[in-house]
Amino acid sequence: MTSKTSYHFSLRNIIGFLIAPLLFFYIILFMDLEPGQPQVTYTFAIALLMAIWWITEIIPLAITALMPLILFPLLGIMNGKDVSVTYFNHVIFLFIGGFLVALAMERWNLHKRIALRILLFTGTGPMRLLFGFMAATAFLSMWISNTATVMMMLPIILSIIKNLEEHVDKKDIFRFSTGLLLGIAYGASIGGIATLVGTPPNPIFIQMLDIMFPQAPDISFSDWFVFALPITLIMFLFTWLYLYFSFRPAASWKLLKEVSFRQHYMDLGKASFEEKIVFADFILLALLWLTRSGFTFGNTVIPGWGSLLDNPSYINDGTVAIAMAVVLFFIPSKNRKGKRILTRKTLFKLPWNILLLFGGGFALASGFKESGLSTWFGEQLSLFEGQPTLLIILTIALGMTFLTEVTSNTATTQLILPILAGLSVSLHVNPLLLMLPATISASMAFMLPVATPPNAIVFGSKRISIGTMAKTGFILNILGAIVITLLTYYWGTVVFGFDPHIVPPWAMTN
Numbered sequence: 001m002t003s004k005t006s007y008h009f010s011l012r013n014i015i016g017f018l019i020a021p022l023l024f025f026y027i028i029l030f031m032d033l034e035p036g037q038p039q040v041t042y043t044f045a046i047a048l049l050m051a052i053w054w055i056t057e058i059i060p061l062a063i064t065a066l067m068p069l070i071l072f073p074l075l076g077i078m079n080g081k082d083v084s085v086t087y088f089n090h091v092i093f094l095f096i097g098g099f100l101v102a103l104a105m106e107r108w109n110l111h112k113r114i115a116l117r118i119l120l121f122t123g124t125g126p127m128r129l130l131f132g133f134m135a136a137t138a139f140l141s142m143w144i145s146n147t148a149t150v151m152m153m154l155p156i157i158l159s160i161i162k163n164l165e166e167h168v169d170k171k172d173i174f175r176f177s178t179g180l181l182l183g184i185a186y187g188a189s190i191g192g193i194a195t196l197v198g199t200p201p202n203p204i205f206i207q208m209l210d211i212m213f214p215q216a217p218d219i220s221f222s223d224w225f226v227f228a229l230p231i232t233l234i235m236f237l238f239t240w241l242y243l244y245f246s247f248r249p250a251a252s253w254k255l256l257k258e259v260s261f262r263q264h265y266m267d268l269g270k271a272s273f274e275e276k277i278v279f280a281d282f283i284l285l286a287l288l289w290l291t292r293s294g295f296t297f298g299n300t301v302i303p304g305w306g307s308l309l310d311n312p313s314y315i316n317d318g319t320v321a322i323a324m325a326v327v328l329f330f331i332p333s334k335n336r337k338g339k340r341i342l343t344r345k346t347l348f349k350l351p352w353n354i355l356l357l358f359g360g361g362f363a364l365a366s367g368f369k370e371s372g373l374s375t376w377f378g379e380q381l382s383l384f385e386g387q388p389t390l391l392i393i394l395t396i397a398l399g400m401t402f403l404t405e406v407t408s409n410t411a412t413t414q415l416i417l418p419i420l421a422g423l424s425v426s427l428h429v430n431p432l433l434l435m436l437p438a439t440i441s442a443s444m445a446f447m448l449p450v451a452t453p454p455n456a457i458v459f460g461s462k463r464i465s466i467g468t469m470a471k472t473g474f475i476l477n478i479l480g481a482i483v484i485t486l487l488t489y490y491w492g493t494v495v496f497g498f499d500p501h502i503v504p505p506w507a508m509t510n
Contacts, residue, residue: 040376090316092358096321101278102148104278129180142194146198182464184454211365221292221317227487362414379422389429455473
């Protein structure tokens with residue numbers, strides 16, 4: 001066992017520290033992808049180097065993300081000042097604000113209270129129990145970290161399983177517990193795609209679209225929510241039914257008083273002043289996000305509150321997120337004298353590594369555009385030309401889903417979206433048709449423990465085998481790609497108001 005681990009570790013180091021730099025210098029010195037435009041070749045070399053380092057993780061992902069700051073100015077691809085600017089933007093602040101509110105929920109146990117209230121509502125029958133855990137996990141994952149959500153749900157679910165084992169056949173419960181554990185892992189991934197702050201690939205898409213196509217219309221929180229929520233609901237319902245009929249108990253049991261969430265809920269005590277404040281802030285934040293830009297369905301336009309301002313375009317979802325997060329630093333706590341709802345210590349809990357990873361991806365995308373590499377990639381992928389649009393979308397969705405089974409969904413999204421932007425121009429299709437399914441598919445990996453943190457966490461319970469997860473997840477991977485393809489083509493065109501057969505002017509002037 002030790003020798004095998006050592007072998008893989010040394011192989012990873014050989015690839016990362018030796019092969020990757022050699023490839024980088026070989027491409028720089030001996031290749032010329034686009035005669036007369038050496039920046040295309042240089043950017044390709046940098047992208048390949050970063051991709052290998054992101055996959056092998058020989059250095060932290062966030063450190064790899066800093067490479068454009070060094071190499072772009074050095075190789076004449078972009079000015080150092082311009083590269084630096086890409087690392088912080090409104091999307092980063094959207095993520096920071098949303099994460100601060102999520103940390104407030106975790107600090108005062110509001111997320112646990114919400115989860116238990118949902119479980120109290122759904123009940124304790126096998127089918128309802130699975131639905132309750134999945135619904136609670138999916139809802140919370142729309143707003144807070146998928147990892148934090150599953151980490152919170154796991155102890156609750158394990159205590160329920162142990163309680164059930166005292167009253168029901170253990171073999172029967174072991175089978176059902178597999179479904180419950182997979183349910184919270186899959187529920188976290190499915191719920192996360194519904195909002196812009198639910199999972200990292202979503203805000204990455206917003207900024208990538210802005211970088212690659214500056215004239216493209218803004219996609220607001222409400223636009224994304226209206227588009228992605230149906231995908232979440234369809235995937236949720238199918239996954240719930242699929243898991244239940246795959247892992248349901250062989251023998252039915254009656255509702256057990258011992259298996260009650262009420263005691264867990266009672267242990268929390270009455271809702272504190274701090275919980276009420278955070279809950280109010282959270283609800284207000286969600287409403288402000290959803291109603292800022294209003295809604296448009298065909299010729300029907302429902303204006304948002306942003307239209308009441310003199311300069312509505314000056315306000316974005318990042319502005320709203322930061323405003324609602326900052327408020328919590330001012331409100332004093334009643335139960336902890338001298339403290340506030342959020343304190344300076346909270347800032348240290350922000351995932352700065354993820355923010356740097358975001359920035360590195362945005363910088364890389366800017367390099368793709370400025371050097372012309374995205375256009376070059378689009379021209380190389382001519383095999384898609386003439387193919388049905390639905391088939392192209394399905395191919396992208398499947399490819400992205402299975403690719404992120406073994407790679408970071410954040411890093412992969414950052415690498416793939418600029419390429420798809422160039423491909424869309426070459427194929428003369430709306431970039432949203434290719435970039436949207438790729439973004440959502442990045443969060444739809446269900447087969448392997450390494451695919452997502454939720455998968456890894458439930459696998460760590462040692463109650464699920466890799467074989468079971470892979471077999472169950474494979475079906476969901478395929479279904480997810482099909483659902484994403486169909487809803488992007490038929491529902492996405494309605495929500496975002498475009499004809500899939502017409503290339504918008506903003507896509508031709510990037």
